[in-house]
Amino acid sequence: MNADQVNAYLAPLRDRYPESRALILPALKYAQTEKGWLDLEDLEAVAEATGLTSAYVESVASFYDRLYLRPTGRRIVSVCVTLSCMLRGSDQLYARLCDLEGLPPEGGTSEDGGVTIQTAQCLGYCDKAPCVQVDVDETEGPVLPDEAEEFLAKVRAAAQPTEVWR
């Protein structure tokens, strides 16, 4: 993404903040919607639009779990493994998902680049444990280990959103 596009997105937000530095997170999140992760060009575009250096922008971006500085799969599947979900089978669900995608226990991106499977910390849907979030779509649950295959099929069949919010 280039600085003009980021600027156009930020224009209506600017008068909401006394300092343009505060626009970094909105800008990074928007810049990431193009391909689902941030490369150097994206960081530079955000830096230009917010008046900061790209080194600074990168140091901010690297702090947040949902900003990706490396290529990812087309969709990111985040499986909550915090206590309430663990008590209801999140580890078994996660293992099954990795298995089905031929991934090691640490997760990662499937060979065809279709999905990235990762663990997540409490998603705030503990009443629906074990729960899973695809990109920033509404978190779903309970997704039982036996339903893993069906779940992945659904994720893969869904149309790729034009803006990939994560």
Add this chain to the structure above:
Amino acid sequence: MPIRNIVYRHLEHGGDLTALSDYEASGGWKALETATAHMERDDVLYALHRSVLRGRGGAGFPMGRKASFIPKDAEKPVYVVCNADESEPGTFKDRAIMEHNPFQLLEGIALAGYAIRSRHGYIYIRGEYEHQARALDRALEAAYSAGHLGPDAHGPGEPFDITLHRGAGAYICGEETGLLESLEGKRGQPRLKPPFPAVAGLWESPTLINNVETLASVPPIIEHGADWWAQMGTEKSTGVKIFSVSGHVMRPGNYEIVLHDTSLRELIYDICGGFRPGRDFKACWVGGSSVPVLTKEHLDVALDYESLQAAGTFLGSAGCIVMDDSECIVRATLRLAEFYRHESCGKCSPCREGTMWMVKLLDRLVNGEGRPEDVDLLLKVSGRIQGRVLCALADGAVAPIASAVHLFPDEFAEVARNGSPPPTPMIESTAGAAA
């Protein structure tokens, strides 16, 4: 012990209050109208004070007292910040407010802003809650169109704006000064206190930070009066409180109850349906994961701030995680330790290194590679963290670990000898109660 629907006004109404007309029809925005037309700003502040409404985000500090720390003659702009980061394990009560009753939150923020002479509020919402953020976007648009927010929100020519700001995945951005750093466009690492946010917060301006539920409690308090709120509960635990219950109970969900009226046993067994046949209560983290664990002995404790403190724990965020006797306490404790290791922001070495060591030791125990001395070592490591760090994340990490070692000594000793038994999770599609 009955369920109340005061903060969850949508449940009283019998359906979502996401359309402005529905919220208005259920009495919405009346509190703000009455306050701005008939009450001085200090009267609103005083009402908050007298209600003894305590912060619902975790620390339980009285909101009125915090608001009164905001200087009345500040030269800089004054801000209200709503903490919608909701990332404490086991906590999902704010999610339902934002999704089903968003206007009550906006009205509460506007009222808090009126009380402290602020013209601008920010809501900082965790990035994972995009679904809820969009509900708030729609509510904001409708509230602006109707003039509840904007140039005349606090009376003719008295503006109040609310801006929604999305996070991007970091538990520490729920800590109030980490949140402010993040909102300013920095890494979300906590600041040294003092100065407290009320004196120098967002852009070094006086800032009132409150949790979603705290702020959503303000409209009913202004509408029905501080005395009405304060006569519920006890002197120090007033009003209603939402408990998020999850884990092994049959009916997980959000339940709004009057403080002190319900015991932990009633919450777990009567309201949440207890456990699967053949299973029994074993442990519970009542206030989210950052609190000491409770055992069977504590089941009759009343759910209020003082009683829980007397029982050795905290009400915290009221994210009540319940575990039955099918799970090993050491494995559960390890899982919490892993959470804190992942979420430590790394600024203080005792927290960064300590959470790493606690995970290593617990992991060793669970996997049958531990030694009996490891249990003592775990306590030693945890003892070296507290008091040497910048923020309360580290205390929150130590609390569930140290308390588990103290309350389940036999199980820790057994696991140190033989490792944890294989996990047997509860795999059932019992969905949460509607909230």
